Amino acid sequence: MQRSPFLLNVSDLLGSDASGRSVRVESIVDWKLDLIELSGEAPIVADIMLHPVSGGIAATGSVSFVTQDTCHRCLSPTTTERSASIGALFDRTDDDETYELDGHEIDVEQMLRDEVLLSLPVVTTCGDDCVGVVDSAQNDLNTGASDDEDESRSPFAVLKDLLEPED
DSSP: OOOOTTEEEOGGGSSTTOOOEEEEEEEOOOOEETTEEEOSSSOEEEEEEEEEETTEEEEEEEEEEEEEEEOTTTOOEEEEEEEEEEEEEEESSOOTTSEEEETTEEEOHHHHHHHHHHHSOSSOOSOTTOOOOEEETTEETTTSOOSOOOGGGSTTHHHHTTSOOOO
16 A cells, blocks of 8 residues: 555654754645646645644645636636645644644645645636637637627517617
């Protein structure tokens, strides 16, 4: 069985004369959020500095990753390089504000997942020049103007007859 790249031995940091050390974690992950998912082709790369603190280990640093996004305006796929800051505490207490220090090991996967997913934008677009959605199979608003000006296709066309003509 292969050892998880997210499982780090920190026994050297738990002593009284311990100093901090840096680690690099690289792994392909399958994390997604709505219309954004981490690329299955590029690994996440986390540069983490581990510091001994009273009762645990503090982890700081950054993580870089590539996402495959879907534009919320036109639904086109895009690829974006991103990064996020890391800041967490691992200790033996059982609370919601820290991650678990299990013996002499910490598992940084949940911490990295939390930091990565929280850094993702709520709405993604393919660019500032994105016109908008594709309103029919024949009419892509990003590739050209509409040739079809037929008002009967509008869901509000029936309301036009309800208006009284102005005198």
